Amino acid sequence: MNWRYRLFLLILVSLASIVLSCSKEKSPEKEARGIEISTQQAAEAIKEYGKRPIDKAKKTQSLGENRTRGIDEAVENMDKH
Numbered sequence: 001m002n003w004r005y006r007l008f009l010l011i012l013v014s015l016a017s018i019v020l021s022c023s024k025e026k027s028p029e030k031e032a033r034g035i036e037i038s039t040q041q042a043a044e045a046i047k048e049y050g051k052r053p054i055d056k057a058k059k060t061q062s063l064g065e066n067r068t069r070g071i072d073e074a075v076e077n078m079d080k081h
Helices: 003-023 028-080
Strands: none
16 A cells, blocks of 8 residues: 555544544533542542641651660660660
C-alpha cells in the first residue's frame, strides 16, 4: 500500500473514533456513579491530607522519647563507672 493511502485511512479511523466517542450519551446511572467515585476519592484525599500533620507529630514525639531514653541510659551508665 501507498503511504498516503495508509495515512488517509489512519486519519479517517481517528476521526471516526472521535466522533463516535463524543456522540455517546452517558446514562444518569453512569454519571451518578462517576460523581460518587470522584466524591469518595476527594474525601479520602482530604482525610489523608489531614492525617499527615498528626502522623508527623507522633513520629517527632517518638524520636524525642527515644533520644531522651538514650540520654538517660547513658547517664546511668556513667554513674555506674
